Amino acid sequence: MVYPPGMESFGVDVSGGYRLPRPEALMTEFLLLKPAAPEQLPRDVRGFTGRSAELVRLDALADGAIALLTGPAGIGKTALAVRWGHRAAERFPDGQLFVNLRGFDHVVPPMEPAEALRRLLTALGVPTRRVPAGLDERAALYRAEMADRRALVVLDNAGVATQVRPLLAAARNCVTVVTCRNQLTGLIVREGAQPAEVPPLAPAEAAQLLGHRLGPDRVAGETLAVADMIDRCARLPLALSLAAARAAGRPRRPLADLVGEIGAPTGCGHPHADVRAVFAWSYRALSATAARLFRMLGRHPAHDLTATATAGMAGLTVGQATVLLAELARAGLLSEFAPGRYSCHDLLRTYAAELASTRPTLSSGTA
Known part of the structure; x- marks a missing residue:
């Protein structure tokens, strides 16, 4: 066999035989293949204010703790969790994971724990072929992957305790923050979650x-x-x-x-x-076309809107979709959580769906 020049530096016997690669070559391969620490937190909220007492309470969480942020929709639970996650990023060098569990979404059902685990495992670098089919097996692999990590896990918009329980890493160096509109008593009693009600702003x-x-x-x-x-x-x-x-x-x-x-x-x-x-x-302040697009979003299940996806959904060009998404974001009806990627708050999506049930869709020519 003929080897390319320089292969001897990787421990290959170019004379025709084979021997194991040198240890430093194996380490180089490991470092090249090791996935980077996941950084899944959404963009920090522009103009975040207040919440000093709640941030101090989160700062005081011990390793391995589970924090449960509760309060009505629109109160700012997710913004608080994301702000603290960015603020405490140095504490979690092995990554920050984020999953929207869609516990109160009216368009699509809540995310099943098995699907949430698949997403978490993929973010941790587990190849798709290695992700088990069963819930228990996925949960076991997730716990193993998280065992030696110092990471933050934000489980956003949970609906019930059974949706959250399989996603708890049980790792001594990890912190989990759960946001929910309800008081998940079972999570407090069985898992020792520390509840914190998020009040309206002063x-x-x-x-x-x-x-x-x-x-x-x-x-x-x-x-x-x-x-x-x-x-x-x-x-x-x-x-x-x-x-x-x-x-x-x-x-x-x-x-x-x-x-x-x-x-x-x-x-x-x-x-x-x-x-x-x-x-x-x-x-009421939107242009007619933007208003029609907003109503359509009330029936659209995606939580990660891009100009390309919106164009396909609404029959627009990508350029038209880009302009309309920007208009909705300027009006505060969408949030740009990453460059070119938008999400719609559950309350606003519900309002859009109510409008859509009584008003024309985007294909109509009237506002």
């Missing part, structure tokens, strides 16, 4: 969020209007972000006029009733 924190998005001068100049906007948004970060996006697009309009367009709070005591008015206010 009024000062909500004002800080608006100031970051709109500029301190604009906020300082209309104190009463800012307080009114915060009240109409029920101090929910999602609604505040939508209101700020709308106000930023109309820099010459007084905030008091914009707040008047939202309408008065319902007074029913449920924050989401008032938030829907903010949704409608933002939706």
Whole structure:
């Protein structure tokens, strides 16, 4: 057999025989094949404010801990988990894993634990052919892969404890953060999860969020209007972000006029009733084509929207889809969690689906 020049440096006997590669050659191959530490956290939230007490509590988590962040939709649980994950990244040199379990998605069913494990194992570098078929076997392999890692695992938007339990690494150097709208009592009792309810932003924190998005001068100049906007948004970060996006697009309009367009709070005591008015206010400001695309997203199961995928779904060119996705993102109705990749909050997707059930689809020519 004829060998290429230089093969002797890898331990190959070029005289015709064979011998094992040298140890340093094996190490080089191992390092080349070893996957990089996964970095799956979404982009940090722009203008994140407040949550100092919650961040301190997360900082204090011991290795091996399970944190359970609870609260209603739109309260900012995911943003808090992602912010802390980026802040604590140096603590987890072996990676940060992230899975959206879709526990409350109205379009597609919640993610099965077996599928979540497949995604986690793939992110850890396990070849597809090595991923077992059964749930128990996948869970066992996942625990083995995580055993010697110092990593963070964020299990976002969980629905029930049984959806989460197989995904717990049980590794002494890992930390798991679970977000859920419900109090998963079984996870607290059996697995020792540490619950932390995420409250609405304090009024000062909500004002800080608006100031970051709109500029301190604009906020300082209309104190009463800012307080009114915060009240109409029920101090929910999602609604505040939508209101700020709308106000930023109309820099010459007084905030008091914009707040008047939202309408008065319902007074029913449920924050989401008032938030829907903010949704409608933002939706009405869209161009007709963007509004039709937003309604279509209410029936679209994807949580990772790109211009190419949107173009295929909506019968648009990639260029048209790029423009419309950017418009929806500017309005706060989509989040660009990575360059060119968008997601839609569950509450907004539900609102879009409600609109779609009573309004024309994208194929129609009317808004």
